Amino acid sequence: ANAPDSQVGKPPQTEKAPQIVMALRDHFRDYVKHLKSHETPAARIADIERQVRRIARQCGFLRLSEIKADAVKKWLSDREADGMPATARNAHLNDLMNFVEWCLREKRLPRNPLT
Secondary structure, eight states: OOOOGGGTTSOOSSSSHHHHHSBHHHHHHHHHHHHHHTTOOHHHHHHHHHHHHHHHHHHTOOBGGGOOHHHHHHHHHHHHHTTOOHHHHHHHHHHHHHHHHHHHHTTSOSSOTTO
């Protein structure tokens, strides 16, 4: 049966759907709270925020469901072409991967979109 017109474009009604469609900035805000609660130094948190937000912004990720490995690979390739050192690219990638792994542990993602 077809979904009623009022349901077109809406996420499926599952327990995880609200998490996946919640704005990425809201998940990231919660991640930063988690880092602070584990006494991560403020300077390190600032680096993580800058690096993860940069990837999300430049890849156009607005929701967790939009994080895609191919887009991140292209971003890394583009940064290499721009002359970004490997250490900086790896730092950005590691911070994004740690955020995604936290989202998995917190049941905010059903699977790892980077693998």
